[in-house]
Amino acid sequence: MNEMSARNVFYMNLLLAVLWAALHADLSVTTAIIGFVLGFLLLSVMHRGYGAAVLGAVGYIFFLGQAIILSSIQVARYVLSPKLRLDQGIVAIPLTARTDLEIAILASSITLTPGTISVDVGRDAAGQRVLYVHNLVMGDADDVRKTIKQDFERRILRVTRGGATA
Amino acid sequence: MTTIEWVITFFILAGALFMLIGAVGIVRFPDVFARMHAAGMATTVGISALLLGAGFFFSDEFLFYRMLVLILLIFATSPISTTALTRAVYHNEPRLRKQLRHDEMAVTIVEEPVKELAGSPPAHTPAAPAPHVAD
Structure with missing residues (x-):
């Protein structure tokens, strides 16, 4: 498992999510997300570095959102001064x-x-x-x-x- | 009002406010570079807040995820047009780029002969293609 690249493990994670959603009677995005999280837990145990990479990506999204909100307030202040x-x-x-x-x-x-x-x-x-x-x-x-x-x-x-x- | 109505109101008002501030910025700022910042802020922050508000308003699971996908698409495409426009302005408006207080990009400019004034007879040699040394 460790010789696979983190990107291939990510594809496998997506595949597991689709599989999980397909096995449910009511098809919904939330089910697929739960499947992705479960697959992520499994794969992050099996592959070194995959867990850190995905958590880092999620952390980056939150960091970017925070940076966008803070600096747009800053720019709004420049506009209105x-x-x-x-x-x-x-x-x-x-x-x-x-x-x-x-x-x-x-x-x-x-x-x-x-x-x-x-x-x-x-x-x-x-x-x-x-x-x-x-x-x-x-x-x-x-x-x-x-x-x-x-x-x-x-x-x-x-x-x-x-x-x-x- | 219920909690969800407060959330919807917050997002819609914040989105409208940022669109308004972006519009005010486009009017008030002095040149294209500064206006690009105001316009970029309106299209990303303003629209994504409005879309989030709409997603909460219709309280439909698929619609909410569709709004998230829309936000993702806007975030993936809007910076490309902003960058392309800014770069076009930089390479084609020497007057504007000379107004910048600090310009470390000036090394990429190959000096062109001074352009003819409007109304004067056409230049003898055809204009050189825009210099661009990006790799």
Whole structure:
């Protein structure tokens, strides 16, 4: 079981959920979700790292929701403040994320969070892959880099790489 | 009012409020970049709060999950258009990108010759394709 990738185990989990729902007389989404949770409990015991990855993904969804709500309240405050004090700027964020999936999730999460928009992916002078992020109210560029790398990128990598890079 | 009615009221009012604030932001903010933030906030936060309110209102299991799927689809697609629009503005509006206080993306710009003013005879050489060094 451990030689299977976490992604294949996830497909097996979905299959178990469908099976569980199909065995019930009344077909409903809630039944499928219960089946998924039961399958998850079983598979997380059998496969090392799968449980942590799925819990990390669920935790990331909650983290993203919280970040979106908090920063949309912040942007609403900027919109409604009597005198606009915008401080726009584009920051280059060096990427630890490598694969297309990781970069796509990171860029989408940043754009979903009000106040930051990812504009482009490119390479800096040293050949390091960077993500260009536009900020509505920027403050210090290094603070922006640190926040995005620690809050968003670290959590995504924990899910996609199974905690290999902390 | 029952508890569920308070929940529905909260979500619908919050959604409408964020849509309104997004609209106010589009009017008040000075340039395209800032307006993109206001518009993006209205389409994600505003619409998902409205959809959640609708999902609770109809108290139907399948309808509620359908609302969750709709929110997921909006969250998957809306950032793509925001990013594409912002990048198009950045590459095609030198006046706007020079207003930014801090711009670490300027290294990707290949300087073009100054464009002709409107009304002047067409340029001798055709315009170079937009520089774009993303990999």
